[in-house]
Structures are given as structure tokens and as C-alpha cells.
Amino acid sequence: MTRAVGISDLLSSLPGVVVVLFALVTQLGDFWLTFSLSALLYWLGAQTPRIGHGVTRERAAMVVALLAAAVAVTVSLKGLFGLPRPAGAGVAAHADSLPAAVRGLYVSMATGEGYGFPSGHATTAVLVWGGLAWSVRIGRHRQRVAVAAGLALLIGLSRLVLGVHFLVDVLAGFAAAGAVLWLALTRLRTPDRVFGLAAVVAAVGIGTSGLTQNAAAALGIGVGGAIIWRLLGGQSPAATPAGARLTAALGVAVVLTAAGATLAVRPAPLATGLAAAVGTALLLAMPLAGERLAKK
Template identity: 65%
Template sequence: MIRAVGVTEVLSALPGAVVVLFALVTQLGDFWFTCSACVLLYWLGSRTPKLGRGLTRDRTAMVVALLASAVALAVSLKAVFALPRPPGAGTATHTELLPVALRGIYESLATGEGYGFPSGHATVAVLVWGGFAWALRVGTRRTRTAVAAAVIGLIGLSRLVLGVHYLADVLAGFAFAGAVLWLALTALKTPQRVFGFAAVVAGLALLAAGFSRDTGAALGLTVGGAVVWSLVGDEIPEPTRRGVGFTVGLGVATVGVLLGGTLALDPTPGVVTVGAALGTGLLLALPLAGERLAKNIETEAA
């Protein structure tokens, strides 16, 4: 197999402590981490501690749209190519180095399942961390780009060290995502257009792989974002100190309900699609509710 050039085998033979460390590094490109970071940046905006200078709702919404594009791109390309991961990708190594209580968590962090080409972590890393470098105004552009490139490189390396991808998978993820990032920032330019582009890509994944939880989630995430941002994007005010508090509070409650419902049920692809659309829409609209709630309370207090 042309993807198997031996790099994965060499890196996975590194000392166990290094492999365990890279299981943590790889979380910088995982969906749970990147989604949390993107949503918090969107909710907080210019109120983001030490990073908020120059951040507008449009800029932070663009980062969320780039994350949606990454999910749609990874799901669609994996479905089209349908190439397997390296042997043993589903089995964690060096579990003996960890306490018994942590081994289950480590196994979930250090393994991969499903198709392997291209690397979803590499795809998400380029679009999200590249989006951060574009959106933030801290330091110089060169510094932000260098930091983003270093994080992206470490995430890609972590997938090889853990043995869950071939080198070709990671490089392909970088290349595809880099092309989409360039398109989003130079041609599409607005969150609405990027969400729309991502929805088209998710639709292609649905055609290529059929209706599953993965394709349904990608479709719901992108369509929900496109519809809600087109309806309320222009109405969402910039964050205030009190409004941010209400927004985050409402957001934590919303995420808790969504996660609780997901864990408690065994949803069908249709339910996943609807849930992803509603969840994305709510997360985008929450600043509008939070700021209005803060304003109403301030008015009543006066």
C-alpha cells in the first residue's frame, strides 16, 4: 500500500511515555476541544481575556464556520476514499504506564476508528488553528502563523506517533484543509458563505456514503449554521461584560442538555441530523438571548 511508507511504524516505536504524551497533544485537534474553543471564542468575542482585541462577531462566527467546514470535509473525503487505518489503530499501546482508573480514558484518546484517509484531526487542525491565526489580533501575523503552524504540526505528528494514521493521511488532511482555508478567507469571506459551502460538502458526503450518524451530523451542523446565521447574524450585538456572563451560563446549560440527551439515547441518523442543526443554531443565537437578558435585567434594576 503506497500510504504505508514506514513512518508510522518507526514513530509508534518511541518510548511509551512519549506515546502517552502525544495522546494528550492530539486532543488539540479533536472535535471536543476545537468545538469548545471555537464556541467560547464566539460567545466571548472582544471580551475574551488577553485575546479579544479586534474580535468581532463576524470574525468569531467565521471560525465556527471553518470548524463546520472541517467536519464536512473530513466526513465527505473519508466516505469517498474509504481507505482503512493502519493495523492496530483501534488498540492503545502502553496502557500499563497509567493507573487502572485512567486506562479507559487513555484508550479513547489514543485510538482511532473508521476510515483513515484523510486524517480528520489534520483537517480540523488546519482549518481551526489557521482560523485562529486569522481571526485573532494578538501579536504579529507572522507570530500567530508560526504558533498555529507549530500546533498543526504537533497534531499531525501525534496521529503518526499513536499509529492511527499513515503519513499520507496526515499530509492529505493538511492539503485539502489548506485549500479550503484559502478559499474561505480569500473568496467566500463571510460566515454565511462558508457555512453554505460546508453544507454543500456535507450534502456530497451524504450522496457518497449514504445516511449515517456521521453524514447526518455533518449535514445538520452545516445547514443549521447557515440557516441561523442568515436569520440572526446581523442582529447579534457585540458582547458586553454582563451579557457575556448570561451567554456563557445559558450556553453551559444548553450544552449540558444536549450532551445528556445524546448520552441517554441511541439516536437514529435522522435524530442526529436534527439535533446537530438545532444545537448549532442555538449556540450561534445564544449571544442574542444573553445580551437581551442582561439588558432587560439592567433596565429593571434602574
């Protein structure tokens, strides 16, 4: 099966400065940035600077759940199809033109590894930025949707410019994510159900492709999120100024500690899944601790 339609070859001739800029654009669909945005929106809630007006923690939790769904869909479909990336996806174009101090960072941003179908960045872009357009209350709905769609298209284009995906990979990511976003916002409607969907998709992926670290993490995130949101009764304390600050500070400290420990230990898949479940539960329960400390 071939997925090459000539687009990547055409875009590969772009000037080096354009390619480097698209390496920055592609970070808008990367897990680290979308996780940071969704987690901070949840921890800060209505106290989020500039965009917090009208944002409840339940609406923000839906964005976290949509990110969980993006991870599960991406991991499961990649494992199911097992299709490679374009030749040269592991080589960063124009890296030699950059200063040595930033070259390594650029290489990590501009290359891809593992299976290529569908594009995880395209999938994540639609679900997270689409979820943010639904969650926040700045401007008109059409304006927010237009911004989210524009960002998703730019992120998808960046994957082609960098040569780490075929056009079909990006379009498949858009299509899968669009279907999940519609299902989540019009039928499931609550964070625990969307987390549950993520868990089911991850479990199906494990059943068809086997247990890997990424698949175990996707399952853990879905299960942990679904359970803790049910235990919270579908609610989280409203964000006060002091409580939101404490919640975010505690959350960042816990996430950095957990990430550092995971990188140092490199646990087996089962341990990774358990850690992901506990980490997601802590993320969603963090406002309880932050608001309680603020009252004291």
C-alpha cells in the same frame, strides 16, 4: 492501495512517556476541544480573556463555520475513499504502564476507529487553528500563523506517533484543509457562506456514500449555521462583560444538556441531522439571549 511509508514503524519505537505526551497533544485537534474553543470565543467575543481584544462575534463565527467545514470535509472524504487505519489503531500502546484510574481515558485518547483517510485531526487542526490565527488580534499576523502552523504539525505528528494514521492520511488532511481555509478566507469571507460550503460538501458526501449519523450531523451543522446567520443579518450583538458571561453560561448549559440527551437516546441519522441544525442555530443565537438578560 498502500499508504504505509515506514514512518509509523519508526515512530512506534519511541519511549512510552513520549507516546503518552503525544496522546495529550492530539487532543488539540479533537472535536471536543476545538468545538469548546470556537464556541467560547463566539459567546465571549471581545470579552474572551487574554485574546479577546479586537475579536468580533462575526470573526469568531467564522471559526465556528470553519469547524463545520472541517467536519463536513472529513466525513465526506472518509466515506468516499473508505480506506482503513493502520493495523493496531484500536490498541493503545503503553496503556499497561499507566495507573488503572487513567488507563481508560488514555485508551480513548490514543486509539482510532472508523476510516483513516484523511486524518480528521489534521483537517480540523488547520481549519480551526488557522481560523483562530486569522480571528484574534494578539501579536503579529506572522507570529499567529507560525503558532497555528506549529500546532497543526504537532497534531499531525501525534497521529503518526499514536499509530492511528498513515503519513498520507495526515498530508491529505493538511492539503484539503488548506484549500478550504484559503477559499473561506479569501473568497467566501462570511460565516453563512462557509456554513453553506459545509452543507454542500456534506450533501455531496451523502450522495456518494450514503446517509450516516456523522454525515447527517455535518449536513445539519452546515444548514443550521447558514440559515441562522442569514436570519441574524450577518451580525450578533457586541459582547458586554455581563452579557458575555451570561451567554457563555447559557451556552454551556444547553450544549451539555443536548449532548447528554443525544448520548442517551442515540437518534437515527435524520433526527441527528435535525438536532445538529437546531443546536448550531442555538449556539449562534445565544448572544441574543445573554445580552438581553444582561440588560434586564
